[in-house]
Amino acid sequence: MQIRLATRGSRLALAQSGLIADALRNLGAEVELVRVRTLGDVSTAPLSSLGGVGVFVAAVREAVLAGDCDLAVHSLKDLPTRPAEGLTIAAIPEREDARDALCARNNFTLDALPAGSWVGTGSPRRAAQLALTRPDLRVADIRGNVDTRLARVGKDLDAVVLAAAGLHRLGLAGAITQYLGTLDMMPAPAQGALAIECRSDDLPMIELLARLDDPGTRAAVELERAAMRAVEAGCAAPFGALARANLGDLSIHAVLATGAGARRSIVVGPIASADELALRVAAEVAPLRGLRVLIPPSGLADVLEAERTTVNTQAFTVTEPLAVRPFVQALTEAPDVIAFTSARTVRVLTEGGVDLATEIPLGTTIAAVGDATAAALREAGLRVGLKPTNGSGGAALAGVFADGPGTVLIPGAADPAPDLAEALAARGWNVVPVPVYRTMPVTSVDATIADAWPDYDVFVVTAPSVARAASELLDMPGPPVVALGATSAAAAAALGFDVVGTATEATAAGLVDALVALRKEQS
Ligand SMILES: NCc1[nH]cc(CCC(=O)O)c1CC(=O)O
Known part of the structure; x- marks a missing residue:
């Protein structure tokens, strides 16, 4: 049989195509490599603007679909999980090493790299896992083929992370200074595996290629890819997975980096129930996947996105800073305590030109309602002397x-929640509220948000003013509410919202915990 194999011209593509050509020649076929130039090879525009890794794949696929060629060899980890029409993956040969490898100067391992070292990778999955194991390293976002990336080690980079399989196939194993364990660096789904694709109606080719298929590899990588799909993680998501087939069983380890940390999962079961295993993995690493959430814009939205929820943001309030002079004036009375009720207060004062660290009298105790506020105060150079030991809020x-x-000074909103002031007054304190900002409701809501309003699974109420503005601008009772703190919960309930959960900590972790608890309740 005379076979035409479509290949890209990159060194890695040629090496991989050459491996498969040789394997086919061993089976008695005659094989010719046909080079196809792809837009991804020709253009210097960023990959994302060309439609992602798919541009590399599209041109060789077209050559096969058009009948110019009979088959193409792909790195399976670069193939979208959606099947290509008219084509079939006729063989997944035995996998190369699935691990990632560190290539560092000075023969460094990951542990030995000096703090502040620059590590190059363009992969969000690798960057996120590096940040978890070695938060003291710096990650440089790099592109290009394996050779160009490697060439930067010892120049502007201290190390790069690359797939061991690619390095092996290029004869560059000598550049590897450490094979990374899966606890430090879970590989991409299907990393190290090749996919041989031909036309779905080319039965003789399908029959020939079947002889190169390794069913154990196929079962493992298909499970990894099914788990990725179930997590709703595209190739840009920090998701890694490695499965192994052993007799009739499949085991899979998976990780999803979620910003602050990572969720991990290990699942084992019969090969026949691979679909169910993928769903179990997804439920463990991304318990909130698919949840439709509406939330005012802030860092919290990014965290929910990393948790694979479907997030829409809508501002319900705008902050209007007020003059800082009344606050500065009040400082001259040397209050015993200043109680900060939000990070926003700290920000408004700092942006208003108040240097909190030098202007607050030394004897004054600084109090914060929760972690986010305390973090903002520390950033402003203050020492937080008083904070709730249990939960947060006024x-x-x-x-x-x-x-x-x-005397307690409470800088904050012009219409503050009364809980802190009332509780302190009841215990004999002289409470002095100082308005430093006003919260104004927005006058309108984005039309697509208004349309989707009844369909959200959760509306996150981050402040009483948010609940108030939403209740005035949109139809009530609105979607179920998860409130960020007891004060917001009480305000939302009073306005007629169905409050189904409350974050005990007004932080990202507190919100995620509340949403996970809600999901568990509902399932
Ligand atoms: N994304 C690029 C890519 N696609 C396949 C490989 C290596 C071979 C493989 O993983 O099968 C590489 C290079 C790398 O990630 O280091």
């Missing part, structure tokens, strides 16, 4: 105060 903060007398 009432929780008042709980850790000693009884008065004394």
Whole structure:
């Protein structure tokens, strides 16, 4: 049989195509490599603007579909999980090493790299896992083929992370200074595996290629890819998975980096139930996947996105800073305590030109309602002396105060939630509220958000003013509400929302915990 094999011209593509050509020649076929230039090879525009890795794949696929060639060899990890019409993956040969490898200067391992070292990778999966194991390293976003990436080690980079399989196939195993374990660096789904594709109606070719198929590899990589699909993680998501077939069983380890940390899963079961295994993995690493959430814009939205929820953002309020002079004036009275009720307050004062670290009298105690506020205060150079030991919010903060007398300054919104002031007054404190910003409701809501309003699984209420604005602008009772803190929960409930959950900590972790608890309840 005379076979024409479509290949890209990159060194890795030629090496991989050559391997398969040789394997086919061993089976008695005559094989000719036909080079296809792809837009991805010709253009210097960023990959994402060309439609992602798919541009490399599209041109060789076209050559096969058009009948100019009979088959193409792909790195399976670069193939979209959606099947290509008219084509079939007729063989997945035995997998090369699936691991990622560190190629570092000075023979460094990941542990030994000095703090602050620059590590090159263009992969969000690799970057996220590096940040988890070695948060003290710096990651450089690099592109290009394996040779160009490797050439930068010892020049502007201290190390790069590359697939061991690619390095092996290029004869570059000598550049590897450490094979990375899956706890530090879970590989991409199907990493190290090749896919041989031909036309779905080319039965003689399908029959020939079947002899190169390794069923164990196929079962493992298909499970990894099914898990990726179930997580709704595209190739840009920080998701890694490695499965192994052993007798009739499949085991899979998977990781999804979620911003602050990562969720991991290990699942084992019979090959016949691979679909169910993929769903179990997805449920463990991405328990919130697919949840439709509406939330005001902030860093919280990014965290929910990393958790694979479907997030829409809509601003319901705008902050209007007020003059800072009343606050600065109040400082001259040397209050015993200043209680900060939001990171926003800290930001408004700092942006208003107040240098909190030098202008607040030394003897004044700084109090914060929760972690986010405390973090903002520390960033402004203050030492936080008082914070709730259990939970967060105004009432929780008042709980850790000693009884008065004394004076507490509370800078914040012009219409603050009354819980902190009331609780402190009841314990004998002289409470001095100082408005430093006003929260104004927006006047309209984006039309697509308004349309989708009844269909959201959760509306995250981050402040009483958010609930108030939403209740005025959109139809009530609206979607189920998860509130960020007890104060927001009470305000939302009073406005007629169905409050189905409350984050005990007004932080990303607290919100995620509340949503996960809700999902568990509902399933
Ligand atoms: N994304 C590029 C790519 N596609 C396949 C390989 C290596 C071979 C393989 O993983 O099968 C590489 C290079 C790399 O990630 O280091």
